[in-house]
Amino acid sequence: MNKTVNQKAWLFVLPVLVLVAFNAIIPLMTVVNYSVQETFGNNVFFWSGLRWFEDILRSERFHASLTRQAIFTGSILLIEVPLGVLIALAMPRKGIWVSVCLVLMAMPLLIPWNVVGAMWNIFALPNIGLLGKALNAMGFDYNYTRQVGDAWFTLILMDVWHWTSLVVLLAYAGLVSIPDAYYQAAKIDGASRWAIFRYIQLPKMKRVLTIAILLRFMDSFNIYTEPVVLTGGGPGNATTLLSIDLVKIALGQFDLGPAAAMSLIYFLIILLLSWIFYTVMTRNEEG
Amino acid sequence: MRAKWLVPTLYILFLMLPIYWLVSMSFKTTNEILGNFTLWPQNPTLENYRVIFTDPSWYMGYVNSISYVTLNTIISVSAALPAAYAFSRYRFLGDKHLFFWLLTNRMAPAAVFALPFFQLYSAVGLFDTHIAVALAHTLFNVPLAVWILEGFMSGVPRQLDETAYIDGYSFPRFFIRIFIPTIKAGVGVAAFFCFMFSWVELLLAKTLTAVAAKPIAATMTKTASSSGYELGLLAAAGTLTIIPGAIVIWFVRNYIAKGFALGRV
Numbered sequence: 001m002n003k004t005v006n007q008k009a010w011l012f013v014l015p016v017l018v019l020v021a022f023n024a025i026i027p028l029m030t031v032v033n034y035s036v037q038e039t040f041g042n043n044v045f046f047w048s049g050l051r052w053f054e055d056i057l058r059s060e061r062f063h064a065s066l067t068r069q070a071i072f073t074g075s076i077l078l079i080e081v082p083l084g085v086l087i088a089l090a091m092p093r094k095g096i097w098v099s100v101c102l103v104l105m106a107m108p109l110l111i112p113w114n115v116v117g118a119m120w121n122i123f124a125l126p127n128i129g130l131l132g133k134a135l136n137a138m139g140f141d142y143n144y145t146r147q148v149g150d151a152w153f154t155l156i157l158m159d160v161w162h163w164t165s166l167v168v169l170l171a172y173a174g175l176v177s178i179p180d181a182y183y184q185a186a187k188i189d190g191a192s193r194w195a196i197f198r199y200i201q202l203p204k205m206k207r208v209l210t211i212a213i214l215l216r217f218m219d220s221f222n223i224y225t226e227p228v229v230l231t232g233g234g235p236g237n238a239t240t241l242l243s244i245d246l247v248k249i250a251l252g253q254f255d256l257g258p259a260a261a262m263s264l265i266y267f268l269i270i271l272l273l274s275w276i277f278y279t280v281m282t283r284n285e286e287g
Numbered sequence: 288m289r290a291k292w293l294v295p296t297l298y299i300l301f302l303m304l305p306i307y308w309l310v311s312m313s314f315k316t317t318n319e320i321l322g323n324f325t326l327w328p329q330n331p332t333l334e335n336y337r338v339i340f341t342d343p344s345w346y347m348g349y350v351n352s353i354s355y356v357t358l359n360t361i362i363s364v365s366a367a368l369p370a371a372y373a374f375s376r377y378r379f380l381g382d383k384h385l386f387f388w389l390l391t392n393r394m395a396p397a398a399v400f401a402l403p404f405f406q407l408y409s410a411v412g413l414f415d416t417h418i419a420v421a422l423a424h425t426l427f428n429v430p431l432a433v434w435i436l437e438g439f440m441s442g443v444p445r446q447l448d449e450t451a452y453i454d455g456y457s458f459p460r461f462f463i464r465i466f467i468p469t470i471k472a473g474v475g476v477a478a479f480f481c482f483m484f485s486w487v488e489l490l491l492a493k494t495l496t497a498v499a500a501k502p503i504a505a506t507m508t509k510t511a512s513s514s515g516y517e518l519g520l521l522a523a524a525g526t527l528t529i530i531p532g533a534i535v536i537w538f539v540r541n542y543i544a545k546g547f548a549l550g551r552v
Contacts, residue, residue, distance in 0.1 A: 003378045012373035013385065015366040016429055023426040024392050027403030090294035099540050103533075104299050107306065110532025112487045112504040115525045122312065122518065123305040130308045133324055161302065168298075222396040225489050243398040250402055263399040270394050278387060 034260035052261035062262065064237070065245040066269075072241055073220045076159045080216060081209070083160070084167025089201070091172055102172075105165040117229025120158040124230075144231065148238040151231050155239055158230060159223070163216060170212040174205035214277045221270050242266055306529065312522035320518045335523035345524065348503030351417065352486065353531070355500065358421035360481040363428040364436075364474060368467070371436035376448070389430040397490045400426070405494050415497045423491050428481040435480060439473025472542050479539045486532065503528060 038048040056062050092098055108116070126132035126143045135142040144150040178200060186196050224243035227233065233240035233248070240248070246266065250259035312320055313335055314328040339345040373379070374386060404423055405414070413419040447469065451461040467474065493505040507524050 003376060005379065006377040007379050009373035009377035009379040009382075012369035016370040016389070016433060017385075019362070019366055019422070019425050019429055020389060020392055023404075023423060024395070026407055027400050030403035030406060031399065087294055087298050090291050092292070092295075101295055101299065103536050103540050105295075105302065106536045107529070107533060108302055110483055110486065110529070110536060111525075112489060112528050114489045114504050114507065115528050118507070118521065118525060119305050119309045122522070123308045128320055128324060128518075130304065130326075161305065164298075165302070218394045222394075222398070224396070224398050243396055246396070246398045247401070250398075256402075259402075263396075266396060267394075267399055270396070271391055274391070274394050275387070278390065 031260045031263050034256045035264055036257075038257055048257060052257045053265065056258060056262045056265060061245070062265075065240055065242050068238075068240065069221065069242040072155070072159075072223075073217060075156055076163070076220050077213065077216055079156070079160055080164045080167050081213060084164050084212070085171045085205070085209070087164070087168045088171035088175055089197070091168070093176065102169065105168055107165075108162050109165055113225035114229050116158065116162055117226040120154065120161075120226075121230050124154045146235055148235060151235060151239050155227055155230060158226060159220065162226065163219070166215065167209075167212045170208040171205050174208040175201060178204050210277070210280065214274065217277065218270065218274060221273075309522050309529075310526050312519060313526045315519055315522075317517060317519045320522075332519075335519045336527075338520060339523055339527065345503075345506060348501060348506035348524075349527065351496070351500050352492075352502040352504070352528075355417040355420040355424070355492070355502070356482055356485040358417055359424045359428060359485040360478050362421060363425050363432045363481045364478050366425070367429055367432035367436055367477065368474075369462075371433045371440055372462070372466070374433065374437045375440035376445070386433075389433060393427050393430045393434075395426070397488070401490055401494045404491060408495055414495065415499050417500045419495045420492045420500060420502070421485075423495055424481075424485045424488060427488075428484055431480055431484065432477045435477045436470070436473055439470045439476070443469055475539055476542050479535055482535055483532070 035052055036048060036050070038046045038051075091101055111119070123129045124131045124144055126136055132142060132144070141147075142150050144154040182200050183196070186200060191199075222243060223241060224247065227239055227241055228244055228247075231239045233244045246259060246262055249255050249262065311327055314331045314333070315325070316330070316332055316334065319325065319329060374382065408414050408419045408423070413422070443466070447465070448461070451465055456465065489502065489504045492502045496502065496505065503524065507521060
């Protein structure tokens with residue numbers, strides 16, 4: 001669509017600009033301010049230059065939580081995206097069952113995040129939870145509060161439970177937008193099930209899947225509440241993801257300088273990766 | 288292709304299991320939960336729900352949550368409407384950069400902003416008010432609303448705008464009388480998403496409140512740690528937080544798929 005040039009359009013954007021600037025720029029400046037200063041309490045601050053940034057970038061603790069974060073985000077994307085597409089392909093297209101499926105599938109998305117954490121915490125407990133009890137009855141030695149592998153399994157299973165529906169709904173929206181004529185043409189050509197998927201359904205889903213991956217990437221990189229309630233970052237530090245570590249440093253130890261420097265590095269990583277996604281996405285839009 | 292229905296059915300079963308466990312626990316006494324493992328409540332009790340509906344420190348949590356979520360939805364959608372119109376219809380200096388900058392706020396980790404938000408809202412004297420949480424949540428809801436509405440608006444042909452001007456409509460009148468009703472599905476979806484993300488967010492809501500505006504989700508964490516594990520009560524409170532979500536999904540069920548695609552299918 002060709003748009004007209006109109007500089008007065010800025011006036012339309014103004015309310016949004018004021019709101020977001022108040023919420024984004026002032027706090028961000030506070031963080032930048034802390035990140036270059038040292039304090040010994042009593043609100044006395046000293047200039048410390050880029051020391052905190054160097055400290056963070058060299059610290060093994062940061063590397064460890066960044067690695068854990070990357071593993072977490074990588075695994076949930078690898079599981080949720082293919083699984084979501086598979087479920088969307090198998091969903092009914094017409095009739096009452098569509099609404100039933102959509103409403104039931106959207107349920108986990110609307111549960112407050114700490115309730116999700118608490119629900120899984122109880123559900124997976126080996127002595128009183130359905131999942132924990134069932135796994136132990138099947139002969140697995142399952143205890144997510146003590147064993148690292150079990151904690152990770154529960155964490156990833158919880159995220160798959162919580163967010164796969166987002167991918168399903170997006171992929172489904174892409175699928176229903178394909179006109180019936182495409183399928184009829186494919187039938188006449190004698191296309192296989194795989195060919196239909198590869199050459200008709202996948203290209204049509206490309207856009208919505210990009211949105212799904214972008215949203216899942218951003219949100220899983222920012223995840224805080226659910227893992228804190230589920231495992232508290234434990235056992236030990238085994239499931240301490242970036243946000244959890246950040247809050248531990250900032251509010252637990254009150255090391256404002258390092259915490260602020262870490263916040264900025266953290267934010268820049270997300271920004272950079274999301275920018276790459278975004279450029280790829282807008283290129284698709286124009287091409 | 289006989290077994291096609293099996294995949295969604297199994298998936299929904301998997302989704303419902305933890306929810307079932309929570310709901311079934313809410314009808315048990317804490318003794319039954321801790322004492323012996325039972326698949327369903329042996330002596331179903333409404334005691335947990337009675338406590339919540341009679342104790343103001345519990346039910347006010349719901350009132351607070353619903354208040355700031357509603358406020359946030361109204362603020363976010365009404366600010367986003369004109370902005371989305373500008374992005375969908377006009378080209379202006381820095382439009383693409385501005386759009387991306389808005390989106391970056393959707394990416395910001397809430398953990399980064401928790402402490403500065405606390406200081407900012409304390410400084411302007413809004414700490415522990417509904418409006419503080421509502422405003423703080425606009426950080427990620429306004430960009431999302433702009434994104435969704437822009438998608439829906441771009442689907443409306445420009446001829447509609449032009450015809451209205453030829454017919455002598457002024458801009459505000461056209462926008463309110465004709466344009467907004469045309470994209471009312473989009474407005475509904477945007478409102479749904481603002482509601483959803485404000486309802487599920489806890490970190491900022493908890494940071495910005497103490498007593499007077501404390502959300503229900505925060506009430507839950509506090510009770511869990513102070514009076515030991517009141518599991519039955521916790522489960523009942525959790526069950527009640529699922530209900531508002533289930534109600535709003537029902538209203539937007541026909542648009543939900545398109546909405547998750549941010550109006551861009």
